Amino acid sequence: MRSRPSLRPVAIVGAVVVLFLLFRPYVIVPAGHRAAVFSLTEGVWNTQLGEGFHFLVPVVHRPYLYEVRTQTYSMCQVHWEGEVKGDDGLTALTKDGQTVSIDISVRFRPDAGNVWRLHKEVGPDYTAKILRPEVRSHTRVAIAEFPVTEVYSAHRQAIEDRIETRLRAAVQRAYLKIDDVLLRDIRFSPAFANAIEGKQIAQQQAQRMQYVLEKSEKEKEQKIIEAEGEAQAIELKGQAVAENMKVVQYDYVRKVAPGVQAIIADGKTLAAPVPKGE
Structure with a gap:
């Protein structure tokens, strides 16, 4: 009479699989990410894990994923576009004391080689702790260096360049890199907007009169x-x-x-x- 096959090996394998899935002694780092690891015995590891599969000790090691691809942080008046819902546009004073409202976007990324330092010194909420206040501060400083007429005219690129240069130096200390600064929109006070409109109307009238005078001169x-x-x-x-x-x-x-x-x-x-x- 044949003896029944033992179910013990199957049970053991099943238990191992369950424990493996339950305790997850591994981490899979997706493309464009790095993982900082906190150890209960060592603290934050002095390195980060690259893309791929990595074994960890359950309970002892805890991974934190960071995206190191280029990201965009926006602060704007449109309620659904910015990182903070609602009117999140900036207000700043120009060199001659005029108030302007600004929509700005910053393209940035964490330093892939210093993710462990970013996690240890700042933490996952680095946009609220570092990026946002630095953007607000340096934007206001740059706007204050130009009179409103230059902000309105062709100096937008110069303002963007100044913000980008200062912002890059400021956030580099927090292991962030700046790729671009975009002034998406600049809005002026109603009084200044009316003055600009009046000036444009006057210029159009002057051009029309100049045309009439030139036409009369040619007829003469x-x-x-x-x-x-x-x-x-x-x-x-x-x-x-x-x-x-x-x-x-x-x-x-x-x-x-x-x-x-x-x-x-x-x-x-x-x-x-x-x-x-x-």
Whole structure:
């Protein structure tokens, strides 16, 4: 009689699988991430785990994942676009005391080689602790260096460059890297906006008047040219008459008195030739 196969090995394997899944003695680091590890016996490891599968001691080792790909942190007036819901736009004073409202986005990423330091010194909430206050501070400082007319005009790129340079130096100490700073929108006070609109209207009116004046000037020049042409024609005609006086006299006699052979005017005889056969 055959003996039944023992179920003990199957039970042992099943128990191991259950324990493995329950205690998760491993961590899988996804693409674009690093893992800082806190140990109950050693504290934070002086290194970070790269992408892939890693064994850990359950309960003793606790991993913390950090995304090291480029991320965007926005502070804007539109309620659903920023990291903080609601009106999260910045307000700042220009060099001449005008208030402006700013929507800004910052592209950044944690330093992949110092994730363990970031975790140890700052923690996972580094955007609220480091990035956000630094963005607010350096944006206001940069805006305060320009008068409102330059903020309104073509100096936006210069403002972005100053914010980026200072922000990069500030957050580097917290193991963050800045890729880009984007001033998405700058809004001015109603009084300044009305002044700009009035200035634009005045400029348009001035341009329209300039066009009218230029058109009148061209018409005047055209009339002068025409008058000069007529005067020149009269002068040429006078010269032709002076050079051909006899022809004029003949034409005059013929038209005034077709049957008269001669006319005496001012002591001068104007003769007309007698047609043949008379």
